[in-house]
Amino acid sequence: MTSMDMISRPDKLVADEAKAARPRDPLPRLLAQLTARAGEPAGVARAASRPWASALFQGRRHVVTLRLSGGDAPQRARRFCQGIEETEWTLPGQFVADISIDETRSDGDGEWIELSALTIEEW
DSSP: OOOOOOOSSSHHHHHHHHHHHHHOOOOHHHHHHHHHHHHHSSSEEEEEEEEEOSSSOOEEEEEEEEEESSTTTHHHHHHHTTTGGGOOOOOOTEEEEEEEEEEEEEEEEEEEEHHHHHEEEEO
């Protein structure tokens, strides 16, 4: 016969299960870091996130469009794009497995940067 009482508060177990069952979308934290990298003034024009999975990993696929404005927007856009693949991102419980610039374009009001990222849940 085996007996084990390692849980001092059974009500805490239910709360932990509910918290663990919630999907963790790293998109808000990633957006904050992307806009910080872009510098001011910059904003998120579009952001979408959807679940992604392979045989061994699960995570989320993100598509983001940033708009940079101001007189120095072209220089900031170039700096933003330069080396983005090697950038370290801080996403608790997640890591950026892939990030790439899909498109950049200019208009009379600023620079537009569209990028894709894949975040993976850490085990």
